Amino acid sequence: MNLILYFICSYFIGNILSAHILAKLLHKGQIHEMGSGNPGARNAGRVYGKKAFVFTFLGDALKGGIVVIIGRLLDFSDIEQLIGVTLALIGHIKPILFKLKGGKGVSTFIGGVITFEPLLVIPIILAFLVTYPFTKSFTISGLGSLCILPIIIYYLHDSVSSMWMFIILTLVLISAHMNDLLARRKA
Secondary structure, eight states: OOHHHHHHHHHHTTTOOOOHHHHHHHOOOOOOGTTTTTSHHHHHHHOOOOHHHHHHHHHHHHHHHHHHHHHHHHHHHHHHHHHHHHHHHHHHHSSSSGOOOOOOHHHHHHHHHHHHGGGGHHHHHHHHHHHHHOOHHHHHHHHHTTTTTTHHHHHTTTHHHHHHHHHHHHHHHHHHHHHHHHHHOOO
């Protein structure tokens, strides 16, 4: 029963959109109706400035981290924690509280996976730095740098199950960006 409640709560933690909270605190309208309409860090930064980007990024990353911390406090397995992060990510991308119109999930993903395994910071940064000069795109380099994580987690944890959960987690994140990636390809 605790595990089911954990999974439900993970999804609803994902529904807490930091950009929406920021817009309410600033009394500056609905983030869904401004800029790109995306309630994520990049749009919050465009609409409200650099501090808003940082607040939104950290707030959304905190959601992924909190899910892992709660899972550890409840002594859930690595796989159960990763399912929780996946549900938080889905909750951010498709929040039922906001008519399924959420963000792209990068901040929540990063917060969850780095809390799960802090050593992942190094390969994420290195892969980004290696790919960015070739792509000149934060989105493509960022997503590309995350694609190596399943292999790295396999070696760090010696776990095929964790590797597969990272593959699923990464695919959920990439699917949220597919329309943007396809639009870039056509341009």
